[in-house]
Amino acid sequence: MVQNNSDSESFESLLNESLMRQDNFSVGDEVTGKVVQLTGDSVFVDISGKSEAIIERGELADKDGNLTVKLGDTIKAFIVAMRGGEIRLTARIGKGSANLDLIEKAKEFNIPVEGTVTTVVKGGYRVSVSGIECFCPLSQMDVKGPASPETMLHRSFSFKVTQITEHGRNIVLSRRQLLEERQREREQELRATLKEGALVTGTVSSIQKFGVFLDLDGMDALIPRTELSWARNADPASFAPGQTLTVKVLSIDWEARKFVLSLRHATQEPWERIGEYSEGQQVTGKITNIIKSGAFFELEPGIEGFIPVSRMSLTRRVNRPEDAVAIGSTVTVNIIEINREAKRIS
Incomplete structure (x- = not known):
């Protein structure tokens, strides 16, 4: 009987695949696998072993009981038991059911x-x-x-x-x-990828008077108060812990472990949009500062104009800016002149 070449090749392919699939795993190993089957209480995962790997469905469900993975998804987990040709996994001990034996394994195998x-x-x-x-x-x-x-x-x-x-x-x-272990791992990754001028995303970890600290997945970096916004007086208190921000890296000092970020430079410079305004246009904004000769007026964060004290009223003489406006007050004005080169508006 003549053997079909395609059948022979198929058998050889399956044999090679089988030989490559080994069960040289140990309890405590972190493994990566693909979800291949879902049942009422278990999720079956292919971790390239001859034995089946199973994880409790509850570990991969959200607070409402909805499964967070689907067939074909790749997940990471730890091996917590191997017996009778079956490998038991956990995404994290304590997320599903747990007992003292599992807690002891977690200590022994650093899970x-x-x-x-x-x-x-x-x-x-x-x-x-x-x-x-x-x-x-x-x-x-x-x-x-x-x-x-x-x-x-x-x-x-x-x-x-x-x-x-x-x-x-x-x-x-x-x-x-x-956290410290992850920081060390993350630092090695960042040393290879983090560059000045790059845009990165992180979450707000701490709010201080002088700025906001951003967690770059285990590494804290500072956004100074002056770099929070194009506005004159950015308020760190306007941010919240856990908030996600995309920022620009201004400087990196690995020796001192200091990283300076900018939120404003991750956005368009406001004066690039000055074409939206024109001389003679009536605009409404907020008074940001007062000096003897007049008051500064914010059209939008990063774009300010100046109102001379002599132009603060058409109906009466104003000697002191404070007699006409107050910091924080909202006023409506007419734009007289826009100097794009000097970035000045009056």
């Missing part, structure tokens, strides 16, 4: 656990990992201590298990160690 801060206690926090009570010292909750411990309440984070004693009655966690 993150998911916990919710429930109570502020002396020296730290009580943290629930799927109902298992743990403790996180105050110094281990963040790289920088929170301004107020209560701000962490009822929030969920990833933690590292650092200590288990008294047969599981005393479990100590650290979020800080995980």
